[in-house]
Amino acid sequence: MPMSDLPAEVKPLLDRFVADIGGVVPLVALWAHGSLALGDYQAGRSDLDLVALVGTGLDPGQQEGLRAVHGRLATGHPLARTLHCTYVPRGAESDAAREHPTWAHGEWFERPVSPVSRRELSLGAAVLSGPPPAGLLPAVSDRELTGFVRSELEDYWLPVTADAKAELWLRDVWVDLGMLTFARATVTLRDGRLITKGEALDELLFLGAPVAVVEDIRGRRYGTALPEDPSGDWRARRALLAREFVRAGITGLPARHGSRSADLSPDDPAR
Numbered sequence: 001m002p003m004s005d006l007p008a009e010v011k012p013l014l015d016r017f018v019a020d021i022g023g024v025v026p027l028v029a030l031w032a033h034g035s036l037a038l039g040d041y042q043a044g045r046s047d048l049d050l051v052a053l054v055g056t057g058l059d060p061g062q063q064e065g066l067r068a069v070h071g072r073l074a075t076g077h078p079l080a081r082t083l084h085c086t087y088v089p090r091g092a093e094s095d096a097a098r099e100h101p102t103w104a105h106g107e108w109f110e111r112p113v114s115p116v117s118r119r120e121l122s123l124g125a126a127v128l129s130g131p132p133p134a135g136l137l138p139a140v141s142d143r144e145l146t147g148f149v150r151s152e153l154e155d156y157w158l159p160v161t162a163d164a165k166a167e168l169w170l171r172d173v174w175v176d177l178g179m180l181t182f183a184r185a186t187v188t189l190r191d192g193r194l195i196t197k198g199e200a201l202d203e204l205l206f207l208g209a210p211v212a213v214v215e216d217i218r219g220r221r222y223g224t225a226l227p228e229d230p231s232g233d234w235r236a237r238r239a240l241l242a243r244e245f246v247r248a249g250i251t252g253l254p255a256r257h258g259s260r261s262a263d264l265s266p267d268d269p270a271r
Contacts, residue, residue: 006036006126009043013077017050018129020073021085024065026055028090029130033120040196043079045221050085050128051113051121053136057089058101063108070103081106086113088137096138115140115148119194142192149185153250157181161247169239176217179204182246189253197221207249210241 006014018030034049035041058066066087073080084104092098096118099110119140121133157178160168168174183200186207187193195203198221204214216238 006032007041007043010036010041010048010079013073013079013083014048014128016077017069017073017080017083017085020069021052021066022129024069025052025058025062025087027052027129028055029053029133029136030085030128031121031133032126032128033117035196037120037124037126038194038196040198042221046082046197048079048083049117050083051117051133051137052085052087053090053093053130053133054087055090057092058087063101066101066103067108070108074106086111088113093136094138096144113137115145116188116194119145123194146189146192149188150253153182153185153253157246158250161243161250166239166243169243170235172220175213175238175242176220178246179209179213179217179242182249183207183209186249186253209245213238213241213245 014032018027021027021030030050030052031037032048032050035046036048040046070080070083070085073083084102086100086102086104088100092100096115097112099112102109102111104111118137121137122139125133127133159165160174160178169178180197180200183203184195184197187195187200187203201214201218201221205211
């Protein structure tokens, strides 16, 4: 997808972002993945997930300059608050496990470009600057992709569904992300495909998720948010329904799709 095909509401922001970071680092390429590239972007609700390929490793001054760029944009443009970008130095892009400087959720830290992100980029990145990612980022095997997805479910999301974390699920963001992540992961493990959040809502109904919870998420993402229940009864019930559904789904996945350990032979280095 070229820059000209992006939603009109994000083009001015991305044009400015390309210019601003290009003044701080030698920008080789900038790509978008996630909902923006997959045609499911909802302004004000979706994140802008970007990966920048830069000509050199980032010294402290360049990192400070990039943080300043993100801070200025977030102050002056509401959509920039959901703009996330990982900066991959040229020469390090072939190391799939390497962590790279990243701005996300208003913070500066390091993380790798995940197998899911690399698969999304290979399927159809929005090219905001420079060449497309094909041949520049390591390919993702189906085994690597499903292993990563299982790990995210079992090592991160399953503990989050425990009783000790119940209060988290009173918040919209945890209900939305937990339910949609589970549905998308289920399709990847079952079919080897990546789907959008919009498709995940339909998958949730197919999987037997509580209809009221699914429609609650759909209303926030694609329509007018439903009025809040003054008593809080619905919010508490929704939290329990979502948390129990995701927990039961994750614990049932190994029986249907195999566990991570079952995929590895005793001599496999991934152990």
